[in-house]
Every structure is written in structure tokens, then in C-alpha cells.
Amino acid sequence: QSALTQPPSASGTPGQRVTISCSGSSSNVGSNTVSWYQHLPGTAPKLLIYSDNQRPSGVPDRFSGSRSGTSASLAISGLQSEDEADYYCAAWDDSLNGWVFGGGTKLTVL
């Protein structure tokens, strides 16, 4: 069981907006920033969002993130077929003194 809770799946049609939630606790999401990773099987995971809502260079502004209390979310607007992937949230955990990941959400573009 992962320390951060994500829905196992999400879906949307091209052009739609989808959100993926990430629920944690006071020792991780409640006190540290959240990062999001996009992972296509067989490839290297890619940093999508860091510091809750910052995009690395090259990540389209269709991707956005937010955090409130012990929850965070990733929003993808203008959904495209190439967005079909697994998405993971992650945060530093002060009790563990290490990282915790969510279980991952498989996004399907219908």
C-alpha cells in the first residue's frame, strides 16, 4: 500500500480536462511540496510538475498542479492521445526522512 493515494485509473476524450488526485498525510503532502511524473511503460519517467505547480522547461502549460492541506492534484487540459500514460505523485516525508510515491494513475484517452 502506497503512502500517497491516487485513483488507479482516469480517462477522458481528446480536448477534455482531467484531474488526478493525490492524498497524503501531514508528514508528507501536508508539509512538503509535491512533484508529478509521467511514465510511459518502457521509457524513463519524466518530471512533469515540481514544487506543487511549477513546470520544467519543455512541459506544455496544459499540465498544471496544485496542493491544499494534505492533498494535491494534477490537471491536464486539452487532452491529447499522447498524454496516455501512468502518472505518479511524490513528496518528501519528514517522518520517513525519504520519498513516498503514489500508487500511480493510468490515464486512458478514449
Added chain:
Amino acid sequence: EVQLVQSGPEVKKPGESLKISCRGFGYSFSSNWIGWVRQMPGKGLEWMGLIYAGNSETRNSPPFQSQVTMSVDRSISTAYLQWGSLKASDSAIYYCARHLRDSSRRFDLWGQGTLVTVSS
């Protein structure tokens, strides 16, 4: 080009030892932390540990504390993950990633992954 390049796939038998590598290119390897992340078949990402390439200081995830050893060779900008006695349950893809901790913590650069298969 800034990248992390991992060693190739491995097929081992239970009880054998293994050392996989992760080499950094295009950045100051010794000034950064490297993290290791496991993905078991059909499962999600699991954090295994961190190692600071500058002085080999480590942070270990408790489930992996006694299972693996992390090390670095600064002279060749390479981090290693090592097993002394593999088990079938060690079969997984292992990723290394550069861990930044300036304004916020994140894994900003990932290796391509090393597939480890342990089978008799």
C-alpha cells in the same frame, strides 16, 4: 547532453550477486544526489534510497535498508546499486534519477532503467 545512462538488462539466478550502474553526463555529478527507484512488474514506483555523489552519504528506505548497497565512483561519474544475494522478488526495473533539493525536492533527470530478471 545532460543525461543518466544505466547499464543493460541482467538475467541472474537466485543467490547470485549483481551490481548495476548509472553514469551521469553533462553536469556536475559530484555536486548532486542520485536516487534509486524500483518498479516491480505491473506495479508502481517505489523509492529505494538516495546517495550524495560528493561524499557517498546515503539515505535508505527501510524496506531496502538491508537488501541493497548504494555506492558511487566519482572519478567516472557513476552510481551503483548492488545486491549480495538476489531473490526472485528482486526482479524489477530499477531507475536512477538525479535528485535536486534547491527550492524544492524533485527527481528532474531519469535514467532509462535497468531490467533485472532473477530466475532459476
